Amino acid sequence: MSVLLKHPERFMPKALANPTICIDQVDTGYIETLIGYNARRAALAVIEVFLQRLAPYKLRPVDFSVASLIVHNPGITSRQLCSTLGILPPNLVGLINMLQKRGLICKRPHPSDGRANGLHATATGIALLRAAETAATAVEDDVANNLTLAERKTLLRLLKKVYL
Amino acid sequence: MSVLLKHPERFMPKALANPTICIDQVDTGYIETLIGYNARRAALAVIEVFLQRLAPYKLRPVDFSVASLIVHNPGITSRQLCSTLGILPPNLVGLINMLQKRGLICKRPHPSDGRANGLHATATGIALLRAAETAATAVEDDVANNLTLAERKTLLRLLKKVYL
DNA sequence: TATTGTTATACTCTATAACTATA
């Protein structure tokens, strides 16, 4: 009940708001033409499965991305992780500390920049990430089971064309 | 500086963490094979442009989706909006009230269910949404400028295959 | 002067529990 509009009928011309009509099947025609809408829905669908299947490794998508990049880029800095993944530095601090507390990564002084730390995966971290990447790839195979291999390659190529 | 690991070198076998190495070009090879990662990046890229270009209409992506669905589905209920867009009911309340306060939509009693409200766009709302949808479509054309029309159709089709 | 990493903090988004009115 609106407390602002004392005369809501002013905004309800009969041609626009017929009270006798109700919607059986929602028409999503327009918003489904939008890349942004579809990309977001697809991403959320994948993330939902991802969260379940990577729960044993206690890695959310961001944790996984960061840890995976450290494994594949030994010596990478926080700053490089931030610009690569679009994370803001303050929001990466806790994540890095968590990975370190879990013994998955460690910090070493940067060879040429005293301000920075080189991030390195530990043996434990490498082993965990190997298993986690296998699980993540399985998730992909799962959510993409309605796509042929060619379609999947096409999808990745077209998505990169949007954001790169 | 870690306060938890008194002997961090235990986690830094030389073979795994060479302190003399630093990363010039970040290798994103693995995560870029993931649909979830690419879909999320693409969605965020579109949303960034969307926020700028629809700022004049004071509509965030969710506001836009909800308002657009109401325009195209006069009499739709909050519940139907929630299940269509994956929004939780408590989080839709404020949004609907905001659209109503702005005079873009109004509530009318549902014809057959006394608990529900039918949501209807006002003339103002319809006019605003017409302009906003034009802007949104322009955003799409913009972010998809590296895609042919055929590629764009393919992208939409493949994304739907992921989340539907 | 600019940048890396960090702290503190605010803001937004999303999720849960519980209530009312009606089905």
Place this chain on the structure above:
DNA sequence: TATAGTTATAGAGTATAACAATA
């Protein structure tokens, strides 16, 4: 008993300002 809408609130995610150490 179940559902639509709502309230209050908790939690997660994202953002800005400011600082120390180093370039």
